[in-house]
Amino acid sequence: MNILLVDDEPLVRTSMARMIAHLAPAHRIAEAEDGEEALEALEAEPFDLVITDIRMPAVNGLELAKRIRAKWPELFVVMLTGHADFQYAQEAIRYQVTEYLLKPVSIDHIQSVIATAEQELKQRRSAELVGRLRTRSLLEKRVQDLFYELPLPYYDESLFPPFDRFALYTFRVSEAGELGRTARFAIKNVAEDVLAPVGAPVVVAADRAVTAVLFVPPGGGEAVDDAKLRSLAADVERAAKQSAKLETAGAFGGVSAELRDLKALYRRSVEGLGEELGDAHAVEPEAACASADGAGAAADGQMHRIVRAALELIGERYAEELTLTSIAEALYVSPNYLSSLFKAETGSTFTHHLTKARMTKAKQLLRETNLKIYAICEQVGYADQAHFSRMFKTLEGMSPYEYRTKTNI
Template sequence: MNILMVDDEPIVRNAIANMIQSMADYYDVLTAEDGEDAITKLKKKKFDIVITDIRMPGVDGLKLAKYIYETHPKTYIVMLTGHADFEYARTALQYKVVEYLLKPTSMESVKDIINNIEMMIKSRRSKSEIDRLREKNLLEKRVQDLFYEMPVPYYDESLFPEFQSIYLFSITMKPEELRKKTIRFSIKNIISDVMNELGTSIVVVEESHLSTVLFSYEDQSKQVEEVLKNISSAIEQILKRSCEIGIGGVSDQLHEVSELYKKSLMELGLYKEEVSVENGKSNDSIHRLIRSVIEYVEKDYSKEITLTSLAEQLFVNPNYLSSLFKNEMGVTFSHFVTKTRINKSKELLRETNHKIYQVCKMVGYTDQAHFSKVFKAFEHTSPYEYRENNKPQQKHSQ
């Protein structure tokens, strides 16, 4: 932590500076003999804390505080003053002076003030990091929306980094490897580190791959090709695993990102154009994400299932997944889950001797009355009546 001690009295200045320096090895304490000297040092170096006397010739403590307030807003100011000048020093509140030290000061007072400010600095840096991560996550979601052609007003060009060109590529490896969070996290970090110098890179993690969008001020096609080799080599050296890279290409239009994304997945064999078939869709014509959703619901219909939890597992935006499901299947996700449960309950009612309350629990319902109500809404009959009307024919002995 960088601290500047300002006082025109050498004995006071050096005594307090030495006192602070003795408190922690990581404190870097410099001194200035007056306000003018302090401003000169502030122009050359950033300081976390400036401790300044109020009464100094030329540029006094108030003028120095005003300068720091206007030019170094993240620097904390501590005013050093005597009892006679305390009320005068209080006028510096407008310059965000955070603490006051009364002369003569004790080591305990100095230590308490420095510790309090250090805690404020750590808190501010922590909040800044949280805000940065939140903004980065939001930007990743915006880019993911571009992949799936989410229309305006879901995104606006002003929400994205400035660019002249957009470059996109995707990376995949063996599914069992990519399922590991540590592997996905490491690949994402490798890509971000290597792409950093070319512009603003956004890495979106999905179920079977990671896709990177580079926003650049110029066409980086040639540089990116070299960078991709470096990424592949880094993954092989650091993670001891091989990867495949699908190149989507370059564009200067946001609305073309979806086509670049599809192209990159096609190169990896992860995307197929939908093929319409008579009397509905074949399994291959259903979007891969929706196939994953269907498989999950058909396997775990007895558990609590939410679209949000599935979206998290598939690394996609919940709004996008909801919209895609409706477009692909013609019904909402909620309707599909309910229909799956009712179909399974019909099978159990026909082919087993389980009591209705047991069937209710087996298909994911905790309230039998609610289950019966939903069943009747779909089948226009109660579970009991359905079982009675669909009993297997008994064979009569000769």
């Protein structure tokens, strides 16, 4: 967190800076001697928390808070004063000051202020991330729809980044099965990294290929000509070989300024890889419907491709010591990113889907086999039978033994 201390008394600023550095050494602390200098600092770089005195020359603390609220409404502001004046407190509340503290401020009060700001920032950033993930997932789906010239709702046009033209590339790897799926996600990440400095890439990874649409921002055309755009396919291939140790073939579909041309560019890129590729982004029905709870949540193709792949892995490997981290590593994404995607796309956690998949299999074994309950417990990934029975009863409202008895009547 970036913290700005504002006070016209140097000793007060220095003392408080040392106190915060001791309490929270990971945070960056800057100082300003009055409100005017503080505004200059805020213009120069972003801050998360401002702790300011009220009585200062030039721009005082209340005026500073007013200007901060007008220009940086998300910024946390804490007021300090040596005067227990109710009028000041009222003014501070008007400008949505986070807290109003009297000098001298105790270590406990400062620690509480910092902890509150950290927690609110964490919650805010988490909400923003989920929002971005939802938007990104929907944009990928809309781009994929345009590969097949499906109608694009008028309200979805706002999803697309500003552009004056776009380029399209399709990449294919030779690996098959789980290795091929993992390779495609690696290629997706590589393509995003290579193309991002030029524009706004939207990369779709499906069953047999990875297609990237690079939206060149308005004005970017002067610095990036068509020859440069064409060369980016080879750049992605080289980066994939160097960073992911993957041999991949890429094809350039072309450049256009009209979204309606996406299908033609996509087809051209597919043909450039070989006609046998066919509909590289058609989702196989069985794979699309493979969700951990059997509900077919991804049957309409709208679920994010990483979540679909994660659910497939859960369905295949539920009996193993499966964790969010191990799944994330298999998909070349971070655990935090995967966790956020699960929540955004399904409304539930990774653990919920893993438990549901295990219990679905356990119910099948209870109905269709004579295996002992401890054996079923082991086959669905639980080492502790008592824990398995508790989880089963929580989800099904009855014990495994009662379920078997009821369903075999």
